[in-house]
Amino acid sequence: MQAITELALPHLAMEEPGFAANPFPHFDAARTTHPWLAHSNLGFVVTNYRAVRDLMAMEVSMRTPYDQMVDLMGARGTQWARFQEAHILSRAGPEHKRLRDILAPAFTPRKANLHRPLMREVIARLLDEWAPKGAFDFETFASWFPVTVTCRLIGAPPAAIPALRKSMEDLGLSVSMDPRFLPELEAATGVIDAFVLDLIAAREKGWQDGDEADLLDLLLQAKSDGGLSLRELADLLIFLIVAGFDTSKNVLTLTMYELVGRPEIYARCAEDLAFCGKVLDETMRFHSTTTTNRLVTADIAYRDVAIPTGTVLWFPWAIAGRDGTTIADADAFDPDRRQDHPHLGFALGAHICLGQFIARAQLAEGLHLIAQRITKPRSPGPLGWRPFPGVWGIRGLPIEFTPA
Numbered sequence: 001m002q003a004i005t006e007l008a009l010p011h012l013a014m015e016e017p018g019f020a021a022n023p024f025p026h027f028d029a030a031r032t033t034h035p036w037l038a039h040s041n042l043g044f045v046v047t048n049y050r051a052v053r054d055l056m057a058m059e060v061s062m063r064t065p066y067d068q069m070v071d072l073m074g075a076r077g078t079q080w081a082r083f084q085e086a087h088i089l090s091r092a093g094p095e096h097k098r099l100r101d102i103l104a105p106a107f108t109p110r111k112a113n114l115h116r117p118l119m120r121e122v123i124a125r126l127l128d129e130w131a132p133k134g135a136f137d138f139e140t141f142a143s144w145f146p147v148t149v150t151c152r153l154i155g156a157p158p159a160a161i162p163a164l165r166k167s168m169e170d171l172g173l174s175v176s177m178d179p180r181f182l183p184e185l186e187a188a189t190g191v192i193d194a195f196v197l198d199l200i201a202a203r204e205k206g207w208q209d210g211d212e213a214d215l216l217d218l219l220l221q222a223k224s225d226g227g228l229s230l231r232e233l234a235d236l237l238i239f240l241i242v243a244g245f246d247t248s249k250n251v252l253t254l255t256m257y258e259l260v261g262r263p264e265i266y267a268r269c270a271e272d273l274a275f276c277g278k279v280l281d282e283t284m285r286f287h288s289t290t291t292t293n294r295l296v297t298a299d300i301a302y303r304d305v306a307i308p309t310g311t312v313l314w315f316p317w318a319i320a321g322r323d324g325t326t327i328a329d330a331d332a333f334d335p336d337r338r339q340d341h342p343h344l345g346f347a348l349g350a351h352i353c354l355g356q357f358i359a360r361a362q363l364a365e366g367l368h369l370i371a372q373r374i375t376k377p378r379s380p381g382p383l384g385w386r387p388f389p390g391v392w393g394i395r396g397l398p399i400e401f402t403p404a
């Protein structure tokens, strides 16, 4: 048994902009030096698909380290720091279960499917507005889709969306580990916090956009039953608004990025909604958006390596599916492949994405209609990439196309 700190490990410069532009060769090279582990300035990185799964099976000996992130960012005393230490992803044990149990009934596959007409309506309206242009930045276009759906789900007025969009975009950089983003993170937290508190107050006074019970009604019921404080309710709303925004927008943009060079696959998306689901799964295996970390809270041993309490482990959910030592033809984009190793884009374990069925339904409906209305897309490629740690993705994807 060797201590993790004594291993000769490859180094991954995850925080470097060049790394974010193309992380795959760095991970491939790292695996030739050590089969499942690398070192980085932010902590140790698990580089192998099986090791990610095996270690997450030991998650009782780990927790999410948002308190450490706050310290690393020098953010104590800010609104952003308060939120980071309070939201559902930073909770553990019974506290986490209580919040998750309150939300869970609204996030079943059946509930997600009930929202499909709304998802189709939102994307159709957006396409009515954007498709006649013949050229636009796909990332900007894609950013309007999940936020509009989420606002409808939580009963927020659509008129609020433009003001919220920039704040959500900024809050998506929370796990970037880059203190330079702190002023934007703080400002964004203030905007969204004020928004959700106003929304709750208006609903409690009787205002409602439409007459159907929505997610906000469910949460208000939990509050009046004594299961949720006002602060917790507000933090859940903020988390839901942000969690579904950047992630969904980035996966849709990455999908378009892959499909502009694959016209046959793109054309099939216009014909076949079920095939869109396969394309999205393959995109999420090929490169999804999220890489998060855990703090080891009780000594663990894995493959003869001792990992002591206090170690930070990063799990690259975004690209674990590209581990060529585990997955056959890992670098081939093939939506028809047998998914013997399901992608980990929605993470694993206690915090596995609660919104995954909504995300899957929303993105499949979106891609299906986009492929019908935006035909023969071409693109010179991405303008840039977001930081790799946290929520990764393309920054600006100009496309030209033939409107249908």
Ligand code: HEM
Residues within 6 Å of the ligand: 064, 088, 089, 090, 100, 150, 239, 240, 243, 244, 245, 247, 248, 251, 288, 289, 290, 292, 293, 317, 345, 346, 347, 348, 350, 351, 352, 353, 354, 355, 356, 358, 359
């Ligand atoms: C393609 C889109 C999405 C991706 C790639 C994604 C990814 C993830 C990942 C990787 C996690 C776990 C992070 C960790 O363990 O450290 C997570 C958690 C979560 N996601 Fe998503 N997500 C997506 C869409 C959504 C949507 C649309 C919603 C809600 C409307 C949502 C709500 C949540 C919630 C509430 C959690 C925290 C669960 C908990 O702590 O128990 N996500 N997501």
